Amino acid sequence: MKPNTAQITTLKIDGHDCGARSDETILDVAQENNIFIPTLCHIDGLQDIGACRLCLVEIKGSNKLLPACVTRVQEGMEVTTNSPRLQHYRKAILEMLFSERNHICSVCVSNGHCELQWLAEQLGLTHISVPYLHPKLEVDASNRRFVADHNRCILCTRCVRVCDEIEGAHTWDLYGRGVDTRVVSDLKQPWGESESCTGCGKCVHVCPTGALVEKGRSAGEMTKRGQFLPYLTLMREERQ
Amino acid sequence: MTLDELRELAETEREKQTQVKHEIHVCTAAACLSQRSDQVKASLEAEIKAHGKEDCCKVKGVGCMGLCAAGPLVSDESNGRLYQNVRPADENTDTKEIVASLESEPVERLSLSPELPFFKEQKKIVLENSGKIDPERIEDYICAGGYEALLTALTEMRPLEVIEQITKSGLRGRGGAGYPTGLKWSTVAKASPHNGAKYVICNGDEGDPGAFMDRSVLESDPQRVLEGMAIAAYAVGANRGFIYVRAEYPLAIKRLKIAIKQAETMGLLGANIADTTFSFKIELRLGAGAFVCGEETALIASVEGKRGNPRPRPPYPAQEGLWNAPTLINNVETFANVAPIIRNGGAWYAAIGTEKSKGTKVFALAGRVANTGLIEIPMGMPLRHVIYQLGGGIPDNRRFKAAQTGGPSGGCIPEEYLDMPVDYESLASVGSIMGSGGLIVMDETSCMPDVAKYFMDFCCTESCGKCIPCRVGTVHMHNLLSRITAGEATPEDLALLERLCDVVRNTSLCGLGQSAPNPVATTLKYFRKEYIDHIHHKRCTAGVCEGLARPGKDDKPKGKPAEVTA
Numbered sequence: 083m084k085p086n087t088a089q090i091t092t093l094k095i096d097g098h099d100c101g102a103r104s105d106e107t108i109l110d111v112a113q114e115n116n117i118f119i120p121t122l123c124h125i126d127g128l129q130d131i132g133a134c135r136l137c138l139v140e141i142k143g144s145n146k147l148l149p150a151c152v153t154r155v156q157e158g159m160e161v162t163t164n165s166p167r168l169q170h171y172r173k174a175i176l177e178m179l180f181s182e183r184n185h186i187c188s189v190c191v192s193n194g195h196c197e198l199q200w201l202a203e204q205l206g207l208t209h210i211s212v213p214y215l216h217p218k219l220e221v222d223a224s225n226r227r228f229v230a231d232h233n234r235c236i237l238c239t240r241c242v243r244v245c246d247e248i249e250g251a252h253t254w255d256l257y258g259r260g261v262d263t264r265v266v267s268d269l270k271q272p273w274g275e276s277e278s279c280t281g282c283g284k285c286v287h288v289c290p291t292g293a294l295v296e297k298g299r300s301a302g303e304m305t306k307r308g309q310f311l312p313y314l315t316l317m318r319e320e321r322q
Numbered sequence: 323m324t325l326d327e328l329r330e331l332a333e334t335e336r337e338k339q340t341q342v343k344h345e346i347h348v349c350t351a352a353a354c355l356s357q358r359s360d361q362v363k364a365s366l367e368a369e370i371k372a373h374g375k376e377d378c379c380k381v382k383g384v385g386c387m388g389l390c391a392a393g394p395l396v397s398d399e400s401n402g403r404l405y406q407n408v409r410p411a412d413e414n415t416d417t418k419e420i421v422a423s424l425e426s427e428p429v430e431r432l433s434l435s436p437e438l439p440f441f442k443e444q445k446k447i448v449l450e451n452s453g454k455i456d457p458e459r460i461e462d463y464i465c466a467g468g469y470e471a472l473l474t475a476l477t478e479m480r481p482l483e484v485i486e487q488i489t490k491s492g493l494r495g496r497g498g499a500g501y502p503t504g505l506k507w508s509t510v511a512k513a514s515p516h517n518g519a520k521y522v523i524c525n526g527d528e529g530d531p532g533a534f535m536d537r538s539v540l541e542s543d544p545q546r547v548l549e550g551m552a553i554a555a556y557a558v559g560a561n562r563g564f565i566y567v568r569a570e571y572p573l574a575i576k577r578l579k580i581a582i583k584q585a586e587t588m589g590l591l592g593a594n595i596a597d598t599t600f601s602f603k604i605e606l607r608l609g610a611g612a613f614v615c616g617e618e619t620a621l622i623a624s625v626e627g628k629r630g631n632p633r634p635r636p637p638y639p640a641q642e643g644l645w646n647a648p649t650l651i652n653n654v655e656t657f658a659n660v661a662p663i664i665r666n667g668g669a670w671y672a673a674i675g676t677e678k679s680k681g682t683k684v685f686a687l688a689g690r691v692a693n694t695g696l697i698e699i700p701m702g703m704p705l706r707h708v709i710y711q712l713g714g715g716i717p718d719n720r721r722f723k724a725a726q727t728g729g730p731s732g733g734c735i736p737e738e739y740l741d742m743p744v745d746y747e748s749l750a751s752v753g754s755i756m757g758s759g760g761l762i763v764m765d766e767t768s769c770m771p772d773v774a775k776y777f778m779d780f781c782c783t784e785s786c787g788k789c790i791p792c793r794v795g796t797v798h799m800h801n802l803l804s805r806i807t808a809g810e811a812t813p814e815d816l817a818l819l820e821r822l823c824d825v826v827r828n829t830s831l832c833g834l835g836q837s838a839p840n841p842v843a844t845t846l847k848y849f850r851k852e853y854i855d856h857i858h859h860k861r862c863t864a865g866v867c868e869g870l871a872r873p874g875k876d877d878k879p880k881g882k883p884a885e886v887t888a
């Protein structure tokens with residue numbers, strides 16, 4: 083366990099008084115208090131990167147929106163997690179995600195078990211107003227047990243982080259930039275030929291969408307088990 | 323080397339130089355080199371030799387003289403003559419004539435008046451040595467007073483006193499955001515070291531299209547940047563520094579390498595500088611050339627050998643930067659201001675410029691002006707003065723339309739603000755920014771939606787792709803602008819474009835995405851009519867957008883054969 087040098091602070095989230103340790107993030111404290119903040123790149127047990135921007139919240143006294151997953155709490159902070167302005171931006175961000183690659187849920191193995199789809203439902207996204215970009219991307223089925231379908235990838239890099247931080251293999255990384263960014267295994271080798279991949283499947287189970295899945299699943303069948311991470315992290319910390 | 327030894331060296335060098343009657347300077351910075359100024363220099367040397375004038379004439383390769391468009395530039399320091407467009411001997415007789423006329427009337431055909439407002443109206447602090455010293459000889463820099471500030475700081479000032487002078491000077495970061503330099507330094511100074519380390523980084527990425535201020539400073543006066551970094555390191559308590567330069571700047575890299583080596587040899591960098599306990603080592607890091615790598619957290623990741631992606635701030639580099647240690651990161655021009663401030667005092671610097679924007683700023687003046695090149699002006703000079711006096715106005719009797727400042731993060735300023743002073747606050751008040759100092763002048767032949775499209779194209783290809791609003795939003799914005807300039811857009815597209823400006827600005831992770839909408843937003847604000855023309859009337863007034871009608875010329879909607887009426 084980390085040495086407990088953190089101080090206790092109090093803050094207000096959506097009007098509720100909350101107690102927190104000064105090393106906690108707004109998201110940590112919100113979750114402890116059952117306040118829902120949408121997230122995609124965050125997953126308990128991995129380092130946060132603040133990339134998906136869905137967890138943006140308002141802080142009193144500042145016009146800038148801050149990502150709850152990487153913003154530390156401060157004494158006396160007043161946080162709003164759900165305003166019309168935030169809802170507007172969150173929907174806009176989700177719309178962009180749906181427009182970026184192919185997300186025709188009805189033919190997707192993750193249909194019904196997908197965090198992106200679930201968030202769209204939660205936030206009441208019924209249609210999108212930006213044009214579809216629909217690039218044609220490859221599906222890498224070279225691995226014996228898993229498939230990587232780049233058409234469903236939202237570049238949250240959870241796979242990259244779990245493989246690096248937990249499995250220690252660092253099979254996954256990013257290639258390219260901007261809208262051409264791809265998740266690649268090793269030096270852009272087919273997954274099946276990856277020398278570093280241990281086949282543990284952690285990436286598959288932390289992937290929030292149908293981008294990394296097990297083979298042999300048909301539409302709507304693939305369920306993920308990402309809950310093991312906090313446990314693994316805890317075990318590791320105790321061993322050290 | 324001690325301060326006394328340094329001064330002695332400067333004196334010897336000065337004596338040596340005064341013995342030369344004609345010191346002929348040839349610009350050997352990038353723009354002039356591309357016009358074969360190295361050959362010009364060789365021709366001049368050969369000609370002097372042929373005339374047997376070696377003992378009274380010396381040719382010196384110097385840094386940028388500013389008016390790059392007229393290069394190669396040659397000057398004679400003894401009589402203040404200045405020549406433009408000088409060709410080497412294998413092209414014509416320019417160099418022959420110059421040498422032949424040393425004691426007689428100047429070569430009229432090549433003469434450029436040093437009395438031009440372009441030269442007269444500048445105030446050179448950062449560029450004071452540019453075009454005067456040989457950037458590859460540390461003795462030249464020392465002769466010009468170089469390293470006095472560092473040695474004075476080390477031997478006569480406490481770190482806090484150094485910071486005090488920088489704070490007093492009012493210097494603000496020249497990399498774009500204009501953050502107070504003294505405040506940044508004192509934050510890093512107060513931070514406790516991580517594993518015993520703190521770092522200083524010089525940001526020489528300069529990714530803005532059209533900008534070449536930092537490159538020019540590094541090519542023309544590299545020692546000054548090293549000296550600024552060393553003073554900063556002493557002030558904040560760092561012992562290691564990095565200069566991040568993009569690999570596309572080979573000349574800057576070459577001269578930095580030479581400069582570092584020479585400074586180390588003289589004991590002005592490295593262990594126990596000037597026999598004090600202070601040691602400072604500088605290393606070069608080459609960037610592959612990505613705009614986003616200029617963003618400080620991305621740059622730090624890149625120096626660490628990782629993918630150059632930005633990360634959310636806080637924590638700021640001043641608290642947790644390179645390898646998690648407190649890190650001072652400043653721009654090239656910011657560091658170049660440090661030595662003169664220490665030499666002359668913070669109050670001296672603060673007396674120049676405006677109330678909130680002190681000192682001078684270097685601009686790369688480009689576009690539709692007669693004199694393009696590099697200028698350094700006191701803050702607060704009216705934009706009109708910059709364009710019409712220094713810039714020499716707009717060629718071909720065309721009308722001014724807009725000035726673009728700050729590159730892809732900046733905006734377009736319309737004619738009604740021409741009398742605005744050039745300072746941080748004024749530029750921000752009209753929706754643009756100072757940025758790193760790109761200044762592009764546009765006349766009626768520029769189409770504003772097309773300009774916006776150009777910058778958006780840049781932003782979407784340069785986005786790192788980490789966060790969604792920037793990665794995807796800029797692509798949508800670029801596509802919409804393409805539709806507008808192609809005459810295919812609907813009024814709904816315009817509404818969507820405005821909505822995306824707001825979303826991308828407010829939700830992106832780093833400055834690239836947060837500022838990417840600026841060129842679009844400012845052109846929408848000041849030149850909305852042009853957007854409406856493109857969308858509703860399928861008309862491009864500037865005549866830039868292919869396939870669209872030009873009023874007065876072919877005032878016909880798209881698709882029909884153009885009928886020339888004027």
Ligand SMILES: Cc1cc2nc3c(=O)[nH]c(=O)nc-3n(C[C@H](O)[C@H](O)[C@H](O)COP(=O)(O)O)c2cc1C
Pocket residue numbers: 494495496497498499500501525526527528529530613614615616617618619651652653654656758832833834
């Ligand atoms: C996309 C982006 C690109 C940037 N590029 C540069 C650059 O090329 N050079 C630079 O000095 N600062 C650049 N900056 C600003 C730096 O992040 C940082 O603020 C600056 O180096 C700090 O130095 P200063 O305080 O001396 O200005 C950039 C910022 C962003 C967001």
Ligand code: SF4
Pocket residue numbers: 184185186187188190191192193194196197198199234291292293
């Ligand atoms: S990954 Fe999720 S959102 Fe995308 S198609 Fe599959 S179910 Fe739908």
Ligand code: SF4
Pocket residue numbers: 234235236237238239240241242265285288289290291293294
């Ligand atoms: S493959 Fe899955 S986990 Fe990896 S970046 Fe794409 S969506 Fe995220």
Ligand code: SF4
Pocket residue numbers: 614632784785786787788789790792793830831832833834835836
């Ligand atoms: S704003 Fe653009 S450049 Fe910055 S982190 Fe996001 S994607 Fe990368």
Ligand code: FES
Pocket residue numbers: 120121122123124131132133134135136137138149150151152
């Ligand atoms: S969860 Fe915070 S930015 Fe993605």
Ligand code: FES
Pocket residue numbers: 349350351352353354355385386387388389390391393394395695696
């Ligand atoms: S490069 Fe020669 S004058 Fe600028």
